[in-house]
Structure formats: structure tokens, C-alpha cells
Amino acid sequence: MSVTAGSSAVGLLPIQSVGITPIEVSLFIFVLLTAVLTALFRDVLASIVIFAAYSLGLAVIYTFYRAPDVGLTEAAIGAGVTTVFLLLTIAKTTRPASDARFEAINWPAVSICGLFVAVVAVTLPAFPAVGDPASPILTNADVSGYYIANAYDQTGAENAVTAVLAAYRGFDTFGEAIVVFAAGVASLLVLGREVFTA
Amino acid sequence: MSSDPADNDTGGTITRQRPVYTESQVIMTTVKAVIPFVLTYGLFITFHGTGSPGGGFQGGALIASVVLMMAFAFGIESTREWLSNALVVGLGTVGVAIFAGIALVPMALGENFLEYTAYYPVLGDVLGLKEYEFVKYGMEAVEIGGIALIVAGVLMGLFFALAAGVTPPNDTTTPDTESAADTDAASNTDTMTGDIDTEGANK
Numbered sequence: 001m002s003v004t005a006g007s008s009a010v011g012l013l014p015i016q017s018v019g020i021t022p023i024e025v026s027l028f029i030f031v032l033l034t035a036v037l038t039a040l041f042r043d044v045l046a047s048i049v050i051f052a053a054y055s056l057g058l059a060v061i062y063t064f065y066r067a068p069d070v071g072l073t074e075a076a077i078g079a080g081v082t083t084v085f086l087l088l089t090i091a092k093t094t095r096p097a098s099d100a101r102f103e104a105i106n107w108p109a110v111s112i113c114g115l116f117v118a119v120v121a122v123t124l125p126a127f128p129a130v131g132d133p134a135s136p137i138l139t140n141a142d143v144s145g146y147y148i149a150n151a152y153d154q155t156g157a158e159n160a161v162t163a164v165l166a167a168y169r170g171f172d173t174f175g176e177a178i179v180v181f182a183a184g185v186a187s188l189l190v191l192g193r194e195v196f197t198a
Numbered sequence: 199m200s201s202d203p204a205d206n207d208t209g210g211t212i213t214r215q216r217p218v219y220t221e222s223q224v225i226m227t228t229v230k231a232v233i234p235f236v237l238t239y240g241l242f243i244t245f246h247g248t249g250s251p252g253g254g255f256q257g258g259a260l261i262a263s264v265v266l267m268m269a270f271a272f273g274i275e276s277t278r279e280w281l282s283n284a285l286v287v288g289l290g291t292v293g294v295a296i297f298a299g300i301a302l303v304p305m306a307l308g309e310n311f312l313e314y315t316a317y318y319p320v321l322g323d324v325l326g327l328k329e330y331e332f333v334k335y336g337m338e339a340v341e342i343g344g345i346a347l348i349v350a351g352v353l354m355g356l357f358f359a360l361a362a363g364v365t366p367p368n369d370t371t372t373p374d375t376e377s378a379a380d381t382d383a384a385s386n387t388d389t390m391t392g393d394i395d396t397e398g399a400n401k
Contacts, residue, residue, distance in 0.1 A: 025206055032218040068251035072243065076259040084266050088360050156334030157248035165253065166337035170312040173340075174301055177348050181294050183361075184352035192365035196355035 020130075031057040044095055048086045055079035065130070069161045151194045174197065213305035219273040237264045244346045248334060254341035255348045258349030265354045281354070289351025297344030312340075378390060 015172050034054035055078030062071035114174045126136035137144060151163040188194065237260075243250075244257025269277040304316035314336030318329045327335070 035228060054275065069253065069256070072252050072256040073259075076256050076263065080263050081259055081266065084263070084270070085357065088357065092361070092363055134314065153331060154333065155248075156330050156336065157337060159248055159250060159253075161251070162248045162253050162337060162341070166248075166340050167314065167333055170301070170337075173345070174297060174312065177296065177297055177345050180352050181290050181348050184290055184355045187356050187359045191359050193359060193362065197278045197281050197283045197358045198285045 003170065024061075026058060026063050031061065040105075042098055042100050042103045044090050045087075048083060048090065052083040052084070054080045069159075097122070219234075219275070221273075226271045229267045232297045233264055234269060236260055236267070240264065244342055245338075248337055254345030255349055258346035259353060261346065261350040262353035262357075266357055269357065269361070274358070278358055278361070281358070286351050286355045286358070288357065289347045293344050293347030293349075293351060293352075296347070297340055300339055300344070 031054060033049050038047050038054060039049045040168040041050065059071045059079060062074055067187060089164055132138075141148075146161055147164055147168065149159040151157060151168075155167045157163040157164040157167070162189070183194075188196070240257045240263075242257075243252035243260060244254055247253030247257065265277065265281065266389075269341030301312040305311055307316045307320065309316035314333045315329050317332050317336065318327075322329070322332070323328075332374040
């Protein structure tokens with residue numbers, strides 16, 4: 001995210017403003033804070049609850065950047081179902097008693113993570129600003145431009161994302177659906193069961 | 199996974215083993231009030247995937263979360279008894295069959311895999327639809343009949359499989375595990391003994 005100074009055009013359509021709005025800043029701080037707290041909290045239950053908040057923050061960010069399909073998935077799977085599965089897991093296991101509220105910080109791990117973040121951050125200035133009309137995705141839109149121009153005429157779907165998922169890239173989606181099915185079968189195999197519900 | 203649940207009472211270092219299910223009027227009432235709306239929203243997202251954000255994946259997850267909420271409010275064991283295994287398995291397998299069927303029929307008609315317009319020469323006059331409308335309704339069929347069913351079924355199944363936990367390998371090493379009924383009974387008894395905390399909390 002390139003932070004350009006002087007974001008004066010904070011209007012109704014923040015996606016068109018080149019710069020960063022206060023809403024974005026607070027969302028990013030929220031997501032970063034919840035991500036760090038998820039790692040820091042000693043109590044697994046607290047970590048899971050904060051992790052759900054992190055997923056919800058991400059879902060809001062996706063929706064804010066006009067990707068409601070991704071946001072819905074993040075909210076339903078990340079904040080909802082994953083949290084339930086993790087809660088179920090800690091309910092089935094035991095937790096060591098400890099008075100410490102926070103996990104002891106593993107400094108070698110922190111330095112490696114910091115190094116990775118630094119390497120990724122070096123590439124950030126190469127990205128265009130959010131909503132920049134001169135960005136390659138808009139000036140050189142061979143693929144996305146084709147979808148946007150033709151998706152409705154060719155598929156009759158108002159939601160171009162679904163048109164790509166189920167029509168243009170239907171084969172990939174078929175593979176994904178089979179992966180989900182295989183995950184269910186594999187869970188039975190690993191758990192040594194023959195039925196989901198007795 | 200603790201090998202022996204009885205250790206939890208004697209072991210001094212392991213504490214705070216909470217019961218899986220605690221009956222709560224607040225949670226039960228809330229879930230009762232929320233479930234119809236969540237289910238409706240899940241169906242809406244599923245059925246309107248081509249016209250608005252969402253689709254089979256998100257809608258299927260919401261539909262499955264209805265069952266997950268019921269399990270949290272009314273107990274995993276009672277929800278497990280209420281929900282038949284045939285329904286959970288059927289959702290997933292029927293979903294795969296519908297998706298694969300819709301994808302494979304065009305190949306039988308001499309077109310490519312998932313080529314929705316291949317249905318047009320066959321069904322166009324019968325249904326009175328234009329060629330591009332077959333893409334739209336083909337996508338709807340794949341989203342609703344394929345992805346949503348698979349995701350809903352597998353997520354419900356994963357939840358109950360996870361809640362039941364692992365079947366110890368000594369059940370499978372017994373020589374006469376060939377008959378399905380035998381292993382079924384064995385896994386059932388294991389569920390009863392393995393879920394002491396659950397059973398105790400239900401009282």
C-alpha cells in the first residue's frame with residue numbers, strides 16, 4: 001500500500017481516491033493488531049476469538065476494496081466456520097494451566113518474520129496506488145477487460161465474478177469443489193470413521 | 199488428544215478442561231431467533247450468485263453454519279442424532295454428481311467439458327431459451343446443485359467428524375472388522391467412552 005501524502009479526495013467513492021483514507025488506516029491497524037495479538041495471547045481460547053475478529057476485519061477490508069465475493073467468503077469461512085472448528089478442537093483437548101497472559105516472545109522467529117516482511121515491503125513501491133487510473137490492470141486490460149466487456153452478453157450473469165468462476169473458469173471451480181469433497185472423505189479416513197454422524 | 203480422560207482429574211498440571219456442551223438459555227434463544235434469517239440469507243446468496251455477490255460456496259457455508267449453530271446451542275450429540283448420516287453424505291455426493299453430470303453431458307454431445315451452450319441444440323426449443331441463457335442457467339445449476347450442496351454437506355460432516363474425534367487404531371486391528379455393522383458398533387461404543395465430558399455435560 002503506497003501511502004501518498006495529501007489524500008484530499010475522501011469522498012463517497014474512496015476506491016477512486018489515490019491515497020489512503022482514515023477508514024483504511026483504522027482497518028489496517030485493527031487487522032495488524034488482531035494478527036499480532038493472536039500470536040501473543042497465551043490462552044488459546046482468547047487467540048481464537050481474536051483470530052475471528054482478525055478475519056472479520058479482513059472481510060471488511062475486502063468489501064471496502066469492492067470485492068464483496070471475497071469478503072463474504074472470508075466472513076463465512078474465516079470468521080465463522082473456522083472459528084467453530086477451532087473452538088471444537090480446543091474443547092476436545094486440554095490446556096496447560098498458566099498465569100501468564102501473553103506468550104513469551106520467540107525473538108529468532110520474530111526476526112525471521114521481520115526479515116520476510118522487509119523483503120515483501122521492498123516490492124511495495126512498485127505497486128500502483130489503489131484506484132490509480134494509470135495502473136496496468138486498467139491501461140492494459142487484456143484479460144479483465146475482456147471479462148468486463150463480454151461477461152454479461154456471453155453468460156447473462158450480472159455478477160462478473162460468478163461468470164468467471166462458473167463459466168470461463170468452470171474447470172478450475174470443478175476442481176475446487178472436488179477438493180472440498182475430498183477433504184470430507186480424507187477427514188473420515190484420518191479419523192478412522194465410516195460415518196459423519198452416527 | 200489425551201489418551202485417557204480420567205487423567206484430567208488427577209493430573210495437577212492439566213486444568214480448565216471445559217465441557218463441550220453447557221445448556222444455556224441465552225444461546226438457545228438467540229440461535230432459535232437467528233437460524234431462520236441465516237438460513238434464508240444462505241439460500242439467498244446461493245440462488246442469487248449470478249446476480250449479486252456470493253454464490254454456492256458462500257451460501258453453502260452459511261447453510262452449514264445453521265447446523266453448526268444448532269449443535270452449539272442444543273448439544274453436539276443431540277444434533278448428531280437428529281441429523282442422519284445419509285443426508286450429510288448425500289449432500290456431498292449428489293453435489294459432485296450434479297456438477298460432474300452437467301460438466302460431462304456436453305462431452306457426450308461432442309462439445310468441450312462444461313460447455314453449457316452444448317445443451318442449446320438439444321433443449322433450446324423445449325425450454326424456449328436463448329443460447330446465452332443456457333450459460334446462465336448452467337452456472338446457476340452448478341452453483342446451486344453442485345457447489346452449495348458439496349460445501350454444505352462437507353462442512354457439516356467435518357464438524358461432526360471433528361467432534362467425534364479419532365477412532366483408536368486398536369479397533370481396526372481386530373481381525374473381524376470386515377463387516378460394516380461390526381465397525382459401526384465399535385465406533386459407536388468408542389464415541390460413548392471417548393466423549394465422557396460430553397455425556398457428563400448433557401446431564
